[in-house]
Amino acid sequence: MGRFIVIRLLQTVVALIGISLLIFVLARLSGDPTMLMRTPTTTEAEIVNIKQQLGLDKSQPEQYVIFVKNLFRGDLGESIIKRRPVTDMIGEALPNSLRLGITSFAVSMLLALLLGVLAATRRDTFLDNGVKFLAVLGQALPGFWVAILAIFVFSVYWHLLPTSGTGGPAHYVLPVGTLSFFLLPGMMRLVRSSMLDVLDSEYIKLARIKGLPERVVIWKHALRNALIAPLTTAGIIFANIITGAVILENVFNWPGVGRLSWEALVARDFPVVQGVTLLVAVLVLLVNLLVDILYAYIDPQIRYQQT
Amino acid sequence: MSKIILQVEGLHTVFFTRQGVVKAVDGVSFYVREGETFGIVGESGCGKTVTGLSILRLLPEPAGRIVGGKIILDGKNLLELSKKEMREYRGSMISMILQDPMTSLNPVYTIGDQIAESVRLHQNLKDDAVEKEVISALRLLKIPAPEMRLHDYPFQMSGGMRQRVVGAIAMSCHPRLLIADEPTTALDATIQAQYIALFKDVQRQTNVAIVFITHDFGVVAQMCHRVGVMYAGKIVETATTRELFKAPRHPYTSALINSVPRLDRKDNRLYSIEGQPPSMTDLPRGCRFFPRCSVARDVCREQEPGEVDIGGEHSVSCWRVS
Numbered sequence: 001m002g003r004f005i006v007i008r009l010l011q012t013v014v015a016l017i018g019i020s021l022l023i024f025v026l027a028r029l030s031g032d033p034t035m036l037m038r039t040p041t042t043t044e045a046e047i048v049n050i051k052q053q054l055g056l057d058k059s060q061p062e063q064y065v066i067f068v069k070n071l072f073r074g075d076l077g078e079s080i081i082k083r084r085p086v087t088d089m090i091g092e093a094l095p096n097s098l099r100l101g102i103t104s105f106a107v108s109m110l111l112a113l114l115l116g117v118l119a120a121t122r123r124d125t126f127l128d129n130g131v132k133f134l135a136v137l138g139q140a141l142p143g144f145w146v147a148i149l150a151i152f153v154f155s156v157y158w159h160l161l162p163t164s165g166t167g168g169p170a171h172y173v174l175p176v177g178t179l180s181f182f183l184l185p186g187m188m189r190l191v192r193s194s195m196l197d198v199l200d201s202e203y204i205k206l207a208r209i210k211g212l213p214e215r216v217v218i219w220k221h222a223l224r225n226a227l228i229a230p231l232t233t234a235g236i237i238f239a240n241i242i243t244g245a246v247i248l249e250n251v252f253n254w255p256g257v258g259r260l261s262w263e264a265l266v267a268r269d270f271p272v273v274q275g276v277t278l279l280v281a282v283l284v285l286l287v288n289l290l291v292d293i294l295y296a297y298i299d300p301q302i303r304y305q306q307t
Numbered sequence: 308m309s310k311i312i313l314q315v316e317g318l319h320t321v322f323f324t325r326q327g328v329v330k331a332v333d334g335v336s337f338y339v340r341e342g343e344t345f346g347i348v349g350e351s352g353c354g355k356t357v358t359g360l361s362i363l364r365l366l367p368e369p370a371g372r373i374v375g376g377k378i379i380l381d382g383k384n385l386l387e388l389s390k391k392e393m394r395e396y397r398g399s400m401i402s403m404i405l406q407d408p409m410t411s412l413n414p415v416y417t418i419g420d421q422i423a424e425s426v427r428l429h430q431n432l433k434d435d436a437v438e439k440e441v442i443s444a445l446r447l448l449k450i451p452a453p454e455m456r457l458h459d460y461p462f463q464m465s466g467g468m469r470q471r472v473v474g475a476i477a478m479s480c481h482p483r484l485l486i487a488d489e490p491t492t493a494l495d496a497t498i499q500a501q502y503i504a505l506f507k508d509v510q511r512q513t514n515v516a517i518v519f520i521t522h523d524f525g526v527v528a529q530m531c532h533r534v535g536v537m538y539a540g541k542i543v544e545t546a547t548t549r550e551l552f553k554a555p556r557h558p559y560t561s562a563l564i565n566s567v568p569r570l571d572r573k574d575n576r577l578y579s580i581e582g583q584p585p586s587m588t589d590l591p592r593g594c595r596f597f598p599r600c601s602v603a604r605d606v607c608r609e610q611e612p613g614e615v616d617i618g619g620e621h622s623v624s625c626w627r628v629s
Contacts, residue, residue: 202411208365209405210425210476211398224415299415300460 001303004296012289019281020071024064027274032056076278077271079264086275089260094279096166097249097256101241103172104179109234112184113223116191116230120199121218131188138185143244147178147251164253175252179244183237190233195226228299235284235291242280309341312381312516313362313484319375320354320361329587331357333540334376336614339484342510344517346531346548348524348563350584354540355520359486362518363403364393381483399429402477403486407493408470412461418472419457422479429480444479447509448472467498471505478509488520503529524567528552533620536560539585539595546621556623559596594626602627 034047034056051057055066070077076086119131154174155163161173198204199222207221208214245258253259257276264272296303320332332354339345347355360366361373364385378385380400385393405411413421422441426432432440438457445453448471461469470490477485487506491499503526510517519530527534527548534551535542536559544557555561565578582599591597597607606626616622 202405202407203413205365206403206405206411206473206476207413209363209397209403211394211396211428212424213394221413221416225413300417301414301462304460304463 001296004303005293008289008292012285015285016282019285020068020278021064023274023278023281024067027270028060071278076275079269079272081264081267081269081272086271089272090257090275090279093255093257093260096254097245097258100172100175100179100249100254100256101245104176104183105238105241107176108180108183108237109187111180112187112191112230115184116188117195117218117223117226119188119192120195120226123196128192131192135185135189138181143178143182144247144251146181147174147248150174150178151251164251166255175248175254179241179248182244183240187230187233187237190230191226194229195222198222198226201225224298228295231291231295231298235288238287239284242283309343309514311338312341313339313518314379315358315362315376316379317376318358318361318373318378320357320366320371320373322370323372324370324588327588330540330590331371331587332361335535335537335540335542336376337535337542337545339516339518341483341516342514343533344510344519344531346519346521346527346534347537347542348521348527348534349537350522352584352587353537355537356488358537359403359488359518359520362484362486363397363401365397395429398425398482399480400482401484401486402480402482403488404470404473404477404490406489408466408473409493411473412469414461417458417460418464418475419459422472422476425476425479440479441475444475445472447478447512448475449505449508450475467494467502470494470498470502474506474509478513478515481513482515484516484518486518486520489522491526492521492523499526500529506530524564536563539590540587541595541624543596543625544621544623547619550619550621556617556621556628557596557625558600558602558627562601594624 034050038047048057055063058066074087076090078085079089082089115131115134119128122128151163151174154161162171163174165171199218204217204222207217212221242258245254245256246262247258248254249256249258250262257279261273261276261280263269264276315338316336318332318335319330322329322331335354335358337345337347347358349355357366357371360371362378362380362385364373366372373386376386380396385396388396412418416424419438419441422444423437426437426440426444430437430440441457442453445456450456450468450471456464456468461472464472470493474490490506491502494502506517507530509515519527521527521530531548533545533547535545536551536557537543538559544551544555544560546555551560552564555564559580562578562580566580568577580599581601585591585595585598591608592611593609594600594603594607594612597603600607604626610626612624612626612628614622614624615628617628
């Protein structure tokens with residue numbers, strides 16, 4: 001198991017190098033930033049001077065080395081618009097996004113497990129059909145529309161919850177609710193079908209033959225096996241949070257990374273876009289690493305193949 | 308004669324399907340003594356597995372239901388037990404071995420865990436005593452180096468070894484009755500012979516009664532003391548194994564025995580029974596075997612034959628005998 005984690009960590013490092021290179025190259029492809037700084041009176045000497053200041057006079061490989069060196073120091077450059085270090089801006093936005101993202105992820109995954117298992121064990125009952133209906137709604141309705149509708153119903157019409165912004169726990173209800181509503185269905189359907197497959201297997205029959213109570217049969221013997229397939233998807237769903245957050249953070253005026261990246265994109269604030277892209281890539285990598293470790297933890301066969 | 312441990316009387320099990328009510332087990336009666344192996348033989352779909360599952364009350368729900376009869380285990384009618392009481396009987400008083408060892412163990416738990424789970428559930432023991440019981444169960448099934456294999460996962464074992472582990476799970480709580488549903492069908496021929504020898508040994512040591520479900524007369528000859536031949540939901544003939552092979556009285560039994568390939572005969576053609584077993588939703592009015600029977604008479608078409616005891620623990624349901 002230890003060796004497996006070390007190997008996966010090394011793979012993550014390789015992927016990180018690749019990502020940093022890609023982001024570096026993509027940013028350079030967008031053109032020469034000094035072109036945007038020119039005014040009719042700018043002299044060539046001034047341009048050379050600016051290039052020197054920004055380190056753009058050096059060769060591209062050299063620039064990459066500096067970029068990586070700065071990364072290690074936690075320096076992502078400075079926002080062109082706000083004239084503030086990108087790390088500070090992300091530092092302010094990230095905790096807000098993490099609170100929203102992790103709460104929604106936890107809520108939706110727990111609900112997906114619970115509803116998926118219950119639907120599978122009570123197949124074709126009212127509950128199962130209800131779950132299927134909910135899944136169709138969640139997968140078909142666009143996230144932003146559900147968010148606006150939720151604000152209209154719960155905040156504007158009934159005055160139950162705040163419309164937007166951060167503050168007390170009440171501010172979490174609508175954003176977490178809509179984000180979860182949007183993350184839940186895929187996972188729930190996957191848990192349900194995976195659980196149905198497993199419940200049909202011989203080892204579940206054997207567990208019942210042993211005289212185990214149904215509770216143990218389902219939550220110990222079946223669930224652990226049924227989790228293997230959905231777990232891979234959980235990593236992908238986490239990436240959905242990020243894209244989902246860009247939309248929902250804007251609808252709910254939530255000061256997180258999603259809103260930051262949208263604002264930066266609209267204003268062509270390249271250093272911020274770069275910084276956020278790198279951050280998102282690192283987060284997805286870390287989650288995938290975690291998923292792989294969990295995968296090996298759940299399924300001994302993977303654990304033994306890898307070492 | 309040893310004591311009768313299991314007595315099944317007039318068992319009726321039905322399945323409610325879209326095509327109608329299927330009488331999968333239609334009035335089956337038999338008994339098994341302590342230390343005895345009773346074989347249930349028959350073609351696929353004749354109801355032998357459903358009989359086994361009925362004894363454990365583990366029919367697929369909600370389609371399957373036991374609608375009549377008695378299943379008396381050591382003086383207690385299992386059909387009168389509450390769900391909870393029945394669960395306590397499972398694994399401790401009655402156990403079952405399933406057909407395919409490759410799929411009947413949970414892939415994510417060690418075999419030690421899977422055996423210990425039964426032991427812990429049914430016996431009030433401390434952890435080190437549990438481990439001792441687990442090791443003794445593995446030893447009973449002659450699994451080499453049990454202390455080490457304890458920590459293995461099913462995928463690290465061969466099919467034959469896995470089936471022994473399934474046997475160890477079944478025997479771990481010293482059951483009085485073991486139902487073995489084609490436990491050797493998925494094994495190689497050589498491993499099959501080993502497994503049968505192993506189970507005869509286990510039975511000698513524990514005096515467990517075994518209901519052995521199979522379609523293989525070769526296995527019956529090696530393993531069983533008495534046999535019931537099942538056809539379309541009914542037991543058509545019951546006899547000691549020796550008697551059944553020597554003097555089968557039901558035409559279906561004779562036909563089945565004749566269809567076992569033999570090396571000591573010159574003719575190269577394999578014998579097979581004409582026709583198909585009847586559809587379980589549309590059974591013939593008279594004897595169920597009548598459409599395929601080579602010696603059928605008019606009465607066979609009209610009326611179902613009753614069971615006739617012809618002495619020496621031999622009974623037959625056939626008009627030719629009564």
